[in-house]
Amino acid sequence: MGGPALRQHHAHHAIHEGALSGAIDKTEELEILIQEGKSAEARLAADQLLGYWVTRVLSHADAEEEGFYEEMAGENPDLRLAVVKLTRDHDILRMIVADIVNELPKDGPAPDVMRLFYSLITINAIHSREEERLLFGEHSE
Template sequence: MSGPSLKKKDAHTSIHEAALNEAKELRDLLQKCLRNGEEKKAIQVAEITIEHWESRTLKHAEAEEEGLYKEMAAINPKVEHLVAQLTRDHDLMRRIVQTMKRELETQTVDERMLTLLDCLVIIDEIHNDDEMNKLLANNEC
């Protein structure tokens, strides 16, 4: 069973926006470190950024999959295809974060990390829009 804030469009949107804005700020900070040649700081920012994606966005995704998506599909079987798409978005984000973690094992951070972060942001923006405007559009429980 999902928490009540996941079912309310405004509250759910706030959760998404806060996490995404923080992720964008961390991405920009990483870019600044790379431009300034601050390698050690870039590694630290990359580690924090990965932790952010895991603890905020991906934990939230897990809660959606375990509760909200199942409940919404049970109420309206017509959303099963959409739920599958939204779950795929989560899977893509998980895979990208895992790629970032593997790359960070070398203790070097470069422009590819920024590209991966940009991919995460784009997927998350599309995902959030679909979730709010397709899944929760008519749900104000």
């Protein structure tokens, strides 16, 4: 079912914002290490960034899918369709993480891997915005 924070809009929003800002910061730090030619440090940072996506973002997605989405959708057919779409977003995030794991060279991240890290940020930002709009009635400006 997930914790009570999932059901409180302000707390749920804070979870999203904290996870996204952490991912952005860590991705930018990784980019700097690459630009500075610090391949060993960049490889370690990439591994840590992957771990961050798994423990902060994907674990949150798992918690949402373990009952929160169903609870929020209830019997509303529009919300049930929204839940399918939101779950698909999570699946896409999981697929990209798996691609990064498979493509990350031993000597550090290459440009194609960095594009995948940045795509995680973009997809997650859009997903979080849409999730809040659809499930909590938060309207974008």
